[in-house]
Structure formats: structure tokens, C-alpha cells
Amino acid sequence: MKIWNFFPREALYECYQCARCTGSCPALEVAPAYGPRETILKCLNLGHEAVVQDEKIWLCCTCNVCEDRCPQKIPISDLLVALRNSAARRGNIPGKLSIAIELLAKTGRSMIVHQLDEMRAHHGLDPLPPAPVEEIRQILKKTKLNEVIDF
Amino acid sequence: MKDKPELAKPVYRDGDLRIGVYVCHCGKNIGGVVRCEEVAEFSKDLPNVVVSRDSLYTCSEPGQEQIKTDIREQKLNRVVVASCTPRLHEPTFRAACEAAGLNPYLLEMANIREHCSWAHLHDKDLATEKAKDLVSMAVHRAALLAPQFELTVPVKRVAMVIGGGVAGIQASLDMADAGYKVYLVERSGSIGGRMAQIDKTFPTMDCSICILAPKMSEVGRHPNIELLTLSEVKEVEGHIGNFRVKVLKKARHVTKECTACGDCTSACPQLAPDEFNAGLSIRRAIYMPFAQAVPSRFLIDMNQCLNNQGIVACDRCFQACSNKCIDFAETDRMLELEVGTIVVATGVDVYDPTALTELGYGRFPNVITTLEFERLINAGGPSGGELIRPSDRKRPEKVAFLQCIGSRSKRSNPYCSNVCCMNTVKDALLIKEHWPETEIYVFYIDIRAFGKGFEDLFQRARREGVTFIRGIPGEIIEDINSGNLKLLGENTLLGTPYRYDMDMVILSVGIRPRSDAGALQRLLNLSTDTDGFYMEAHPKLRPVDTTTGGVFLAGAAEGPKDIKDSVTQASAAASRANILMSKGEVKVPAITARIDTNKCVACGMCARVCPYHAIEGSKDLGYYRVIEAACQGCGACVPECKFEALDQAHFTDAQIVSQLDQALEKDPNSKIICFACNWCSYAGADFAGVSRIQYPANVRIIRTMCSARVSPDWIERALIKGAGAVLVSGCHPADCHYNNANQNTLKRVEKYWKRMEKLGINRDRLRLAWISAAEGAQFAKVIQEMESGIRKLEPKAIEVAAEALTKRKTKKVEGS
Numbered sequence: 001m002k003i004w005n006f007f008p009r010e011a012l013y014e015c016y017q018c019a020r021c022t023g024s025c026p027a028l029e030v031a032p033a034y035g036p037r038e039t040i041l042k043c044l045n046l047g048h049e050a051v052v053q054d055e056k057i058w059l060c061c062t063c064n065v066c067e068d069r070c071p072q073k074i075p076i077s078d079l080l081v082a083l084r085n086s087a088a089r090r091g092n093i094p095g096k097l098s099i100a101i102e103l104l105a106k107t108g109r110s111m112i113v114h115q116l117d118e119m120r121a122h123h124g125l126d127p128l129p130p131a132p133v134e135e136i137r138q139i140l141k142k143t144k145l146n147e148v149i150d151f
Numbered sequence: 152m153k154d155k156p157e158l159a160k161p162v163y164r165d166g167d168l169r170i171g172v173y174v175c176h177c178g179k180n181i182g183g184v185v186r187c188e189e190v191a192e193f194s195k196d197l198p199n200v201v202v203s204r205d206s207l208y209t210c211s212e213p214g215q216e217q218i219k220t221d222i223r224e225q226k227l228n229r230v231v232v233a234s235c236t237p238r239l240h241e242p243t244f245r246a247a248c249e250a251a252g253l254n255p256y257l258l259e260m261a262n263i264r265e266h267c268s269w270a271h272l273h274d275k276d277l278a279t280e281k282a283k284d285l286v287s288m289a290v291h292r293a294a295l296l297a298p299q300f301e302l303t304v305p306v307k308r309v310a311m312v313i314g315g316g317v318a319g320i321q322a323s324l325d326m327a328d329a330g331y332k333v334y335l336v337e338r339s340g341s342i343g344g345r346m347a348q349i350d351k352t353f354p355t356m357d358c359s360i361c362i363l364a365p366k367m368s369e370v371g372r373h374p375n376i377e378l379l380t381l382s383e384v385k386e387v388e389g390h391i392g393n394f395r396v397k398v399l400k401k402a403r404h405v406t407k408e409c410t411a412c413g414d415c416t417s418a419c420p421q422l423a424p425d426e427f428n429a430g431l432s433i434r435r436a437i438y439m440p441f442a443q444a445v446p447s448r449f450l451i452d453m454n455q456c457l458n459n460q461g462i463v464a465c466d467r468c469f470q471a472c473s474n475k476c477i478d479f480a481e482t483d484r485m486l487e488l489e490v491g492t493i494v495v496a497t498g499v500d501v502y503d504p505t506a507l508t509e510l511g512y513g514r515f516p517n518v519i520t521t522l523e524f525e526r527l528i529n530a531g532g533p534s535g536g537e538l539i540r541p542s543d544r545k546r547p548e549k550v551a552f553l554q555c556i557g558s559r560s561k562r563s564n565p566y567c568s569n570v571c572c573m574n575t576v577k578d579a580l581l582i583k584e585h586w587p588e589t590e591i592y593v594f595y596i597d598i599r600a601f602g603k604g605f606e607d608l609f610q611r612a613r614r615e616g617v618t619f620i621r622g623i624p625g626e627i628i629e630d631i632n633s634g635n636l637k638l639l640g641e642n643t644l645l646g647t648p649y650r651y652d653m654d655m656v657i658l659s660v661g662i663r664p665r666s667d668a669g670a671l672q673r674l675l676n677l678s679t680d681t682d683g684f685y686m687e688a689h690p691k692l693r694p695v696d697t698t699t700g701g702v703f704l705a706g707a708a709e710g711p712k713d714i715k716d717s718v719t720q721a722s723a724a725a726s727r728a729n730i731l732m733s734k735g736e737v738k739v740p741a742i743t744a745r746i747d748t749n750k751c752v753a754c755g756m757c758a759r760v761c762p763y764h765a766i767e768g769s770k771d772l773g774y775y776r777v778i779e780a781a782c783q784g785c786g787a788c789v790p791e792c793k794f795e796a797l798d799q800a801h802f803t804d805a806q807i808v809s810q811l812d813q814a815l816e817k818d819p820n821s822k823i824i825c826f827a828c829n830w831c832s833y834a835g836a837d838f839a840g841v842s843r844i845q846y847p848a849n850v851r852i853i854r855t856m857c858s859a860r861v862s863p864d865w866i867e868r869a870l871i872k873g874a875g876a877v878l879v880s881g882c883h884p885a886d887c888h889y890n891n892a893n894q895n896t897l898k899r900v901e902k903y904w905k906r907m908e909k910l911g912i913n914r915d916r917l918r919l920a921w922i923s924a925a926e927g928a929q930f931a932k933v934i935q936e937m938e939s940g941i942r943k944l945e946p947k948a949i950e951v952a953a954e955a956l957t958k959r960k961t962k963k964v965e966g967s
């Protein structure tokens with residue numbers, strides 16, 4: 001997959017390394033080592049081949065705050081999505097994430113919450129309807145995730 | 152002046168023509184791409200060429216000597232120099248011709264650098280072929296050139312300076328000291344500009360108003376300076392040496408007798424934010440802009456005064472004034488002034504950071520700008536020089552500066568504002584000087600300390616304990632109870648996130664062109680660069696001239712700069728204006744329109760389009776004529792004449808047609824003919840070259856002064872000859888250098904499109920593009936697009952179109 005089909009490569013050169021993006025990033029709250037500024041710098045100095053090996057790119061939640069504040073209007077989350085796509089196609093998916101996907105394919109949910117129905121009942125909610133597992137599997141297959149993760 | 156000027160005719164018959172061609176290598180600039188020897192060799196076979204040479208630098212002394220020698224010894228009577236843009240060296244080579252006894256208008260230039268070698272760096276063959284074409288076009292045009300004699304017009308020994316900041320003050324004093332009368336037009340109630348607002352100045356830490364005030368008073372009492380405050384330029388007519396300017400002088404409502412005692416102010420019930428203190432304090436409706444204001448007189452802000460409805464509802468100030476110098480009835484006046492030169496020094500606005508919501512400016516009281524800080528720390532400011540923060544008037548113990556706010560950003564101003572780094576260093580040192588225990592943090596991307604004494608100041612700040620942290624905060628969060636501010640960001644050098652708690656945050660805001668800079672730009676026919684600052688005639692060699700003769704630039708209006716650079720430039724501008732005024736006369740280019748009164752049928756069509764009312768005549772008189780001194784040489788009138796009675800000197804129909812025909816000699820279907828106006832689009836193409844922006848080599852540019860000179864007949868001729876496409880390009884509509892003459896361009900092109908449509912010709916083959924002198928990339932883009940358009944064209948379609956146009960033309964001739 002060509003990353004530069006999904007993110008304009010020249011935009012990298014416009015980055016000032018001002019770090020407004022990292023300073024705005026909510027992922028920083030949970031993983032202080034992560035930052036979009038650093039991702040851009042690594043793309044520039046080490047090349048994207050090295051960046052797709054980096055587990056940190058999976059910390060972005062594509063909230064777009066960085067993009068909103070970047071003085072150079074660099075589409076940062078597009079870059080992260082492209083990098084992750086490329087990483088996934090090479091099989092570089094963090095273990096926890098592949099488990100979640102596997103679970104999703106098998107149960108239609110990415111997370112098993114114990115006593116979910118009791119909790120919902122406590123709040124006056126009906127139990128969740130069964131997940132459309134087959135439909136979800138088809139969607140996942142369309143994205144070709146089954147080529148990287150067995151489910 | 153003669154009553155019936157004759158159309159200038161070529162003085163030499165074909166057989167007598169002796170043309171010399173000089174192909175310049177310009178070192179490797181041209182020679183590294185274009186095979187200049189080959190071009191010179193090729194030129195030998197062009198008609199009437201008797202000498203053809205290539206040289207390393209034609210503009211050098213030996214290069215020019217060669218031309219002069221050849222003129223004398225080889226009896227050359229036309230010279231063609233193929234080199235850089237005529238906008239650079241035409242005066243040089245014209246002077247060389249004149250020195251050897253040849254009329255300077257018998258020189259022609261082929262632009263093989265900006266329009267060729269620099270724009271087609273990677274294809275030597277194509278570039279060389281294009282250069283040959285350009286030289287051939289020039290040689291054919293040269294054959295039709297005629298000697299011209301320039302008119303000398305007197306220069307009024309009176310100057311006008313627009314804007315009374317430090318630059319305007321310096322320019323006024325320099326010209327007044329040289330003995331010339333100066334009108335200094337200042338919009339606000341006092342001169343002084345931004346410098347009057349600043350507390351200290353970097354890099355020397357002088358007290359700003361202390362060094363400025365003496366200059367301001369000197370302006371006030373100088374016998375040669377007439378200071379017009381509360382005044383704005385509304386209309387400008389005329390040209391170099393003789394401008395007629397209408398200035399609106401607004402009523403001050405306080406007469407000259409005012410002694411600035413201030414009794415009136417305390418009586419006034421009306422309050423308004425004080426602009427001079429950046430809105431941090433309150434003034435009355437009757438007020439003095441600031442203590443050192445010049446003129447030292449109060450004024451009434453009629454937007455605030457209770458008497459602004461035309462009736463006297465309040466007269467408290469009038470009663471309080473013992474001198475009785477308050478005049479509610481005074482009215483605005485329109486002054487009409489005649490001046491020879493104009494210096495524009497309107498300065499800059501300061502960026503308003505409200506739009507950057509994550510920083511909280513406007514919402515969090517303790518987030519302020521550097522301009523507000525200057526007032527806050529000034530002894531004459533709202534806090535009497537005490538460093539306090541707005542929320543609780545307590546002295547902040549931890550202060551942060553944020554750099555590049557509103558600068559270096561696609562969201563605001565893309566350029567570096569040039570003064571904010573050093574301004575912050577200065578401000579940080581000022582705080583340290585008075586309150587050394589204050590913790591100061593500067594969050595930056597780069598610290599630009601490039602000027603004399605700047606690095607020293609920066610190092611001093613570091614030694615005195617100012618902390619510099621690389622990485623701008625992404626967000627500021629306010630603690631509602633304390634008013635303190637939490638800064639979230641990343642220290643990029645450590646690669647670690649930070650959170651700092653600060654008492655006050657100062658945003659180092661950038662500077663930007665005045666929001667109304669466009670109005671003056673249009674009045675004076677100035678150009679602006681892509682950032683919106685007024686553009687100089689040449690960035691290196693004519694840095695204070697504009698493309699409008701007699702108009703000069705000074706100070707930050709031309710680009711972000713500090714006080715020293717503003718003053719330097721102001722003196723330079725004054726000196727340029729002084730040269731004109733001390734000479735007392737100036738030659739104007741002999742490119743005026745001329746009417747052959749024998750052919751003129753007095754229809755008056757030409758007079759209708761002339762933007763300068765330079766054509767007069769009547770049916771009774773039997774003809775129209777051009778007033779040479781008033782004609783600015785745009786050529787807009789020429790295409791109007793249906794009787795071939797009107798032509799423009801040095802840009803005659805015959806000359807342009809000869810260029811056109813040569814451009815389409817070979818392989819016309821693949822060619823783009825581009826008509827480009829001298830001021831914007833030709834300069835834009837030059838800029839593309841200077842920036843080394845590459846575009847297809849099949850475009851052939853023909854220069855006219857204004858796009859309105861472009862005759863539909865030329866477009867038609869190009870299409871009949873099989874040109875793939877024709878581009879008509881000029882200044883953006885409001886920026887036309889000839890009083891909106893280019894409205895005619897639009898009208899004529901639109902009319903021609905209709906004609907094309909009627910005849911079933913693909914209208915995309917004629918394009919109209921407004922390209923400014925700063926839009927090199929836009930020029931390249933347009934050519935790129937036209938080139939791909941041509942590729943899709945069938946040769947058959949071009950042929951059919953040409954036939955249709957020819958048929959129509961012959962029918963028209965027969966019919967008439």
C-alpha cells in the first residue's frame with residue numbers, strides 16, 4: 001500500500017516541529033511517550049518504513065484535535081490512518097488489538113464485559129440484542145483484515 | 152507640442168537595416184541551459200542581422216563596450232540583446248545605445264533567462280529552440296522600431312508622506328531638511344505610530360518614546376512640514392512629478408489655541424476604551440491621544456461625544472475650557488494638494504489572536520498580547536508601569552511568553568514577523584530588571600536573533616535566568632478560582648510532555664499589513680506581495696521604489712521590520728524622492744498613443760475608453776488628438792479605433808504582429824501565445840523564472856504595457872495562423888496600473904469568446920487570466936493547464952477554426 005496516496009507527502013516538509021499537535025493530543029494523557037510531532041519527524045528523518053514498525057502509532061484515536069490546531073494545516077490523522085493501514089498489511093498489529101478484532105469477528109463485540117445485562121438492568125436498560133456476527137465478519141473480510149488476523 | 156502629431160514611421164527602409172544581436176550567457180544562468188553559441192549562430196541568418204555575438208556577461212563593461220563599438224564601426228541601427236528580463240537591464244542597454252549615438256528606443260530585448268533558461272532547466276534542446284524563437288521575434292520587432300523622443304515633465308518640489316509612524320517621521324524630516332515642502336498625512340490624532348506605544352526598544356533597550364518624542368516635536372515645528380492629522384488620502388490623480396491628491400481632513404473640534412491643560416477632559420461624561428493603551432484603560436470623548444502627542448492638542452471623538460447628532464446636548468468641556476478653543480461646529484474638509492513625490496509609510500496592524508481559541512485570549516483575562524504588555528509595563532500606561540495581571544491586579548510570579556502567535560502559519564500569516572522574537576527577549580529582560588525573582592518561560596519554535604546586537608541580547612536573557620523551552624503549548628486551561636493558567640505541551644528537545652502553571656501568559660503576536668492597505672494600493676496603483684505587503688519595484692536593486700513612478704515605500708508597510716530598518720528605509724525613500732525633486736524634471740517614456748489625424752473620422756470611440764481623459768477632440772474639429780503629457784501609455788484606446796488612425800508608439804500594431812507571426816512560424820498548433828502586461832503578468836512570469844518554477848516550453852510571451860492594449864485582431868490572427876491557444880493576462884481587476892483600463896480587456900475577451908462560440912470554435916483556446924507580479928506559481932499553473940488543453944486538440948479542429956475565421960474576415964472586408 002502506498003502511504004502517499006492517502007497523505008500528501010509534501011505536507012511533511014511543512015511541519016515546524018512546533019509540537020502544538022502533541023501538546024493537544026489526548027493520547028498523551030494515557031501514553032506520555034506518544035506524539036504526532038515525533039511521528040512526523042520520524043517519517044522525515046527515519047522514513048515511514050521505520051515508523052510502521054512503531055507500536056505508538058496505534059495510540060492515536062483520530063480525534064483530529066492536532067489537525068485543528070496545526071498551524072500548517074497538516075492532515076495529521078490521515079497520516080496516522082495511512083501508517084496504520086500500511087502497518088496492518090504487513091502484519092504489524094499490536095497483540096491486544098488483534099485479540100480485540102478476533103473477538104469482534106467471533107462474537108460481534110470487541111470487548112466482553114462481565115455481567116453486562118445486570119448492569120444495564122440496574123440502569124433500567126433492556127439487555128443488548130444479539131450482535132449480527134455474520135454481517136460483521138463480512139465487513140471485516142471486505143477490509144481484508146482476515147488476511148492479517150485469523151478469525 | 153505639435154497640434155497634429157504625426158505617426159512615427161520607421162526611419163530606415165528595409166535595405167538599410169543593420170541589426171546587431173547579442174546573446175548573453177549570464178554566466179551559467181542562461182549558458183548552463185541554452186546553447187548560446189548556437190543561438191548566436193542561428194541569429195546570423197535572420198533578416199538584416201549584420202552582427203551576432205554571444206558573450207559571458209553582456210551587461211558587463213566589456214559587454215556594453217562591444218555593443219557601442221559595433222554601433223559605431225558596423226553602423227548598427229538596431230540592437231537586440233537576448234538576456235535577462237527587460238524589467239532589469241533595459242535601462243542599461245538603452246544607455247549603452249544612447250552613448251554610441253543610437254536612439255535608445257531602437258533597442259529590443261529577448262528575455263531568455265527568466266522566461267526561458269530558468270523556466271526550462273531540464274531540457275536544453277527545448278530551451279535552446281525557444282531561445283531561438285524569442286530572438287527571432289525580437290529581431291523582427293526590432294526591424295519595425297522607430298526612434299522616440301521622451302517628453303520632459305517638471306517635478307513639483309513638494310512631497311507627501313502618508314503615515315506618521317517612525318518611518319513617515321524620518322522621511323518627512325529628511326525631505327524637509329533638504330529644503331522641500333512636505334505634507335505629512337496621518338490618520339490618527341497624533342504622529343508616532345507603533346513606536347510611541349512601545350516601552351523600550353530592542354536591542355539597545357532605549358526608552359522608545361524618549362528617543363521618538365524629540366523627532367515628533369521637530370516635525371511639529373519644522374517650517375517645511377505641514378502636518379495633517381486626522382487626515383486620509385481619498386483620491387490621487389496625475390503622475391510622477393505632478394500628483395493631485397485629495398485629502399479628507401476630519402474635524403478635530405479643538406482649535407490651535409489649545410494649551411493641553413486637560414481641564415476639558417475631566418468634565419467630559421463620555422467614556423471609551425483608550426486605543427493607545429491597547430484598550431486596557433479608559434479615556435473620555437474629548438482626549439489627548441497620549442502625553443507626548445504631536446500636535447499637542449486635545450480632540451473630540453465624535454462617535455462618543457453626546458453632540459454627534461448635530462445638536463449641542465452637552466457643553467461641559469466647552470464650559471471647562473478657559474481658552475474657549477472647543478468648536479463643535481467645525482466640519483470635515485477636503486483639501487486638494489499638488490505634490491511631486493509620495494512616500495507611503497502606513498505601517499502595520501498587530502495580529503488578533505482571538506481566533507486561536509485553544510489559547511483563551513479574550514476569555515482568560517490573564518492571557519494578553521505583547522502590545523498590551525508594552526502598555527502595561529510603560530510608566531505612562533494604565534498601571535503606571537507596575538507589572539500586574541488583569542484578573543486580580545496582583546504581580547505575577549510566573550510568566551510565560553508564547554512565540555510565533557499568528558505568524559508562520561497557514562491559518563494566519565505564513566511569514567515570520569521578524570520582530571517578535573527579539574521583542575520577547577526584550578520584554579523578558581525588562582521584567583527581570585525590575586522584578587528579578589519572576590520566573591519567565593519562553594515557549595518557542597526557533598529564536599531568530601539575526602541582527603546586530605540581537606544574539607547578545609538573547610544570550611543575556613539566558614544568563615539572567617529566562618528559561619527557553621522548545622515547543623508551543625497545544626492548549627491553555629484556566630483555573631477559574633485563581634485565574635492561573637495551565638500550559639499543556641511537549642518539550643521537543645527532551646521529547647517529554649510538560650504541564651506548567653503560570654500566573655500570566657503573553658502571546659507574542661505577529662504583525663500584518665494594515666487591514667485597509669488595499670485602498671491606498673488602488674489609489675496609487677501599487678502591487679502587493681502574496682503576504683499583502685506593498686511590493687518594491689525590485690527586491691534587491693530598487694528596494695524602496697514602487698512600480699508607480701514618483702511613489703516610494705518606507706517602514707513596515709513594505710514588510711515586517713524593526714525600527715532601525717524602518718528608519719533606514721525611510722531615509723532611503725526620502726533620498727530617492729529628493730533626487731527627483733532636486734532635478735526638478737523627469738523624462739517620461741515615449742510610449743504614448745498617437746492619432747493620425749488624416750485618418751481619424753472623429754468618431755470619438757478612443758476617447759471613451761481612455762482612463763486619463765488624455766484624448767480630446769470633436770466632430771466639429773474633425774479629428775481627435777492625444778494630449779501627450781497626460782497620456783500614460785496604456786494603449787487601451789488603440790483597439791477601439793476601427794479606422795487604423797490610432798497606434799501606440801513603441802508598441803505598434805505592426806511591431807506586435809511581427810512578433811506574433813515569428814512566434815507562429817514553426818509548428819503553430821503546439822504553441823501558446825501569451826499576451827502579458829508589463830506590470831503584473833509579465834512580472835509574474837519573470838517571478839516564475841526567478842523561483843525556478845518549471846512549466847511547458849511552448850509558450851511565447853508578448854509584452855504590452857496594459858492588457859487593454861491587446862487587440863482582438865491579434866487574437867484572431869493567432870488563431871488563423873493555427874496557434875494552439877492564446878492567453879491574455881493582466882493585473883487583477885482592482886490592481887490595474889492604468890486606472891482600471893483592464894475592464895476593457897475583460898469586455899473584449901468576453902466578446903471574442905461569444906464570437907468563437909458562434910463559429911463553433913472551442914472557447915477554451917482563448918483564456919483570460921489575472922496574474923499578479925507575485926503569482927509566479929499561478930502563471931506556471933495556467934500554462935500547464937493550457938498545455939494539457941492543447942494536447943487534446945485535433946489539428947483538424949484548429950484548421951477548421953482558422954478557415955471559419957478567415958471566411959468571416961473576408962466577408963467583413965467585402966461587406967464594408
Ligand SMILES: Cc1cc2nc3c(=O)[nH]c(=O)nc-3n(C[C@H](O)[C@H](O)[C@H](O)COP(=O)(O)OP(=O)(O)OC[C@H]3O[C@@H](n4cnc5c(N)ncnc54)[C@H](O)[C@@H]3O)c2cc1C
Nearest residue numbers: 314316317318338344345352353497498499706707713714
Ligand atoms: C508589540 C511590538 C513591539 C515592538 N518592539 C520593537 C522594538 O523593541 N524594537 C524595534 O526596533 N521594533 C519594535 N517593533 C517594530 C516597530 O513597531 C516597527 O518597526 C515600527 O513601528 C514601524 O514603523 P512604521 O512607521 O513603518 O509603522 P507604524 O509605526 O505602524 O506607523 C504607521 C503610521 O501610519 C498611520 N497610518 C496607517 N494607515 C494610514 C493611512 N491610510 N493614512 C494615513 N495614515 C495612516 C498610522 O496611524 C501610524 O501612525 C515592535 C512592534 C510591535 C508590534
Ligand code: SF4
Nearest residue numbers: 015016018019021070
Ligand atoms: S502542529 Fe503541525 S507544524 Fe506543529 S509539529 Fe505538529 S504537525 Fe508539525
Ligand code: SF4
Nearest residue numbers: 025060061063064066
Ligand atoms: S488525532 Fe490522534 S494524534 Fe491527533 S490529537 Fe487526536 S489522538 Fe492525538
Ligand code: SF4
Nearest residue numbers: 555558567568571572
Ligand atoms: S520573529 Fe520569532 S516569534 Fe516572530 S514570527 Fe519570527 S520566529 Fe516567530
Ligand code: SF4
Nearest residue numbers: 761782783785786788
Ligand atoms: S487610453 Fe491609454 S494610451 Fe490611449 S490616450 Fe489614454 S492613456 Fe494614452
